[in-house]
Amino acid sequence: MLSSLGIIKQSFVMSIQNIKANKMRSFLTMLGIVIGVAAVIGLITIVETVSDAVMGKFSGLGAGTVMVMAYTSPTKDGLSDVDVDVLSRVEGVEGVSPTAEEMTASVVDKEVYKKTRVQGRSTTYFSHNPDAVTAGRVFNEADMSGESYVCIVDQDYIKKCLLGRQVLGREILVNGNTYTIVGVAKKDDSLMSYMSDTSRLDGTIIVPYRNVLSMSGKTRIYNLDVYVKKEADMSMVESRLRSALQNMYNDNDDYYSVVNMESLMSMMDSVQGMLGTLLASIASIALVVGGIGIMNMMLVSVSERTKEIGLRKALGAEPSRIQMQFLIESIVLSMIGGIIGVIIGLAIAFAAAHALETPFTVPGSAITLGVGFSAAVGIVFGWVPAKRASELNPIDALRSE
Amino acid sequence: MTSGEEILRMEGITKEYQMGDEVSVVLKGIDLSVNRGEFLAVLGPSGSGKSTLMNIIGCLDVPTDGKYWLHGNLIADEDQTSLAHIRSAEIGFIFQSFYLLQRQDAWHNVELPLIYANMPERKRKERVEEMLIKVGLEDKMFHMPNQLSGGQQQRVAIARAIATNPTILLADEPTGALDQKTGAQVMDLFHSLNDEGRTIIMITHDSKIAAHAGRIVRILDGNISEGAIEDA
Incomplete structure (x- = not known):
């Protein structure tokens, strides 16, 4: 018996072949994901890099230090x-x-x-x-x-x-x-x-x-x-x-202030987190748009390949196998887009870090996020077309010209 | 003509399609029995219901009424997944227009049903090679379909159909897209496969092609009858 890993491998090979056969269309479809992921990665990395730099300056002064400011009161x-x-x-x-x-x-x-x-x-x-x-x-x-x-x-x-x-x-x-x-x-x-x-x-x-x-x-x-x-x-x-x-x-406490650098830092930390989340959610709109592009291409692909699907079924492919093939194709498509997006996003962040003269660090979390996100987009938006392909009646599929 | 165990049995197979308000009856109680090793031709004009019969024999469709045993198993209201398993194990399809995957070479086309039959990769390789040699394409294994002639493409399709060693070879107008000479070559291949003991059911409208078969049944208006070629 062929292991399920073998099935996935077969489906993977088939999807690469199909993506290659439709280079231009695949590229344009991927572009949505590329832009979405690049935007997410770029923004998150810039926010992290800049705020890390600011926090670094803070901690240089801040660790174990309290600032006291005393002003002039009437007395x-x-x-x-x-x-x-x-x-x-x-x-x-x-x-x-x-x-x-x-x-x-x-x-x-x-x-x-x-x-x-x-x-x-x-x-x-x-x-x-x-x-x-x-x-x-x-x-x-x-x-x-x-x-x-x-x-x-x-x-x-x-x-x-x-x-x-x-x-x-x-x-x-x-x-x-x-x-x-x-x-x-x-x-x-x-x-x-x-x-x-x-x-x-x-x-x-x-x-x-x-x-x-x-x-x-x-x-x-x-x-x-x-x-x-x-x-x-x-x-x-x-x-x-x-x-x-x-x-x-x-007198009342308007005339002096005590600033604990550590609490200031933790406040800045949460502001940074909020800013990052906000930017990422704006950028993820681009990902959703990209996902819709993937879905559209997969639906077109399913209807173009109706006869092929019918043939595969006649040759003994189970509906789940057909579904797997189209789902993997959609995942591969969006993950290639995701990887390209990560590279472009990091390049943008690197350029920004260079321009802002802050040290640049490659955030592992952002890369995982970008690739993971694009895979998720592939699954979510590939599901319906793949399901549709798997449910095609083999007779109708074979007969269609 | 051929004796052997009964491999296919149909009793009172009917197929109805709902066409708007009307019910159209395509098959009207078909009884059919095929033994192992037979070469059977189902002869009939278009619209006679022979395609529907082929779909039911090939487990692409299920009958509205009647009973169908394939290889001793009753094919009742199976779901698509079980039908796929039955097709994978029992049926080898050969189509009029070959139906090869155009983006894949001959080798990968033949490999396809073996993948769906979950054959391990090493065994698969041997089997694909064996099949392509058998149909005489040992020097064209890695040609793409568009680099092959019609006759060669149909031979790839035959190699693909016999790769899983199915119970029945089901051919739908196998020479319909070929000229007479290559058509004859394909029929020769059918004869040699039949000589090996393979069961072949061929569906055709052409009585000359049907004459190659050991036994002929005629289908007309959803009814089946044995023999008689003369007025087809």
């Missing part, structure tokens, strides 16, 4: 050093790093660079970001007094303002003060820099945060990165920080 202006100290002693907190940022001009060898971003950092920042500096040194406690004029420059600044010159030890004039370059920072890949357009900047220089505050005539702290101990419960720490801030402000 309180930002955070004092004492407040910062209180927050750093909250249970579960490993350290806090006040941050500040200003846009100003810098002068190198009498050349003025108007769009210089000055970031204020503390020693805690560097101890939690050990990779931040690639050459030279980081700030030490002595630099934190506000009287020490040292800075760290990033790669963009070197490229735009210091190209081909000695970097370490060079002096830069910022806001009337002469800073000495003590270190080189790696390219800033934090969330903030990702979200802001850095291409129009002349680059970034990092100075002790107090220096930034005094540039704008402030003494209070408005932004704080809080590093949470690994073993601590993120949300517990978050709520403890909130109540500490509540004690300080003694």
Whole structure:
């Protein structure tokens, strides 16, 4: 006895022969599936690639970090050093790093660079970001007094303002003060820099945060990165920080905010999922249209081959065998379309990733989805024509001219 | 003429078709008995009901009334799947216009009924080759139908019909599309198959062709009668 696998193989060979015999028609029919699958794969991959990149930036900054923003209330202006100290002693907190940022001009060898971003950092920042500096040194406690004029420059600044010159030890004039370059920072890949357009900047220089505050005539702290101990419960720490801030402000919570990066990430994750589902369902309309094309071709094929079906039946083919043959033909047709669609979709996604300058990864799930979807389309839309073929009366089928 | 076990028996076979409001009776109580090894011709003009009789003998159709035993089995109200199994095992069809699959070569055409009979691939290969040699097409095994003459195509069809070693070869106007010379060659092939002991039932309107058969029955207006060629 021939195994059912053998039957499938026979039907497969027959369907390939038939597809070959009607090349143009098969190609046009496949096109619907190709476009549908390419659209699904392309969109899903683009969404995944882009959001993976965004999430990557997030997690670079986000893991174990809570951002505290303090504003000015009628009775309180930002955070004092004492407040910062209180927050750093909250249970579960490993350290806090006040941050500040200003846009100003810098002068190198009498050349003025108007769009210089000055970031204020503390020693805690560097101890939690050990990779931040690639050459030279980081700030030490002595630099934190506000009287020490040292800075760290990033790669963009070197490229735009210091190209081909000695970097370490060079002096830069910022806001009337002469800073000495003590270190080189790696390219800033934090969330903030990702979200802001850095291409129009002349680059970034990092100075002790107090220096930034005094540039704008402030003494209070408005932004704080809080590093949470690994073993601590993120949300517990978050709520403890909130109540500490509540004690300080003694007012409604409009004047401060605590942003837990992890909850932000999980929110973004679900937004990404929703976006992906939405795009995929729009694209799958194309798949349905493609499926209708397959069904149409199979119906035409059945009526064209009525006599052949009658002959096969006279030669002993059971109705189920005829049905299997047409069903497999429909599946093969749409799966070839599906595979071509996957290739085109990935090419589109690759081009998009290249244009967006995000790393491209081939999503295995999308490929499985594309091929699986097209096979399903073949079964669903091939079923009726195959059933119709199997139910043909052999006498009528043989007699038809 | 030929003696042997009874292989086909029909008793009071009638076939009616509903044509709108009217019922048209195509076969009016056919009694027929065929023994193993017989070469029978069913002779009749068009419209006589011979095609309907062939469809019933070939298990392509079932009678409205009457009883039909094939190889000892009563063919009653079978469904399409069981009829397919019976055709596969018992009947080898030969048609007037050959009915070869045009997109497949001679070899694959002969292989087709063996696939449906679930013969394993290795055995199938041997069998197809054997059959094509038997009909004298050993040098044209992989020719496509359109590369073959009419007579050669009909020989492919005969190889296909005998491949499964069926109980009955059922031929419907086997020479109808052939010229006289190739027609005669096909009839020679029929004779040699009959000499091997194969049972052949041939349906034709041509009394000269029918004369090749060992026994002739005439069908007219849905009634059957034995013998007599003279006024066909």
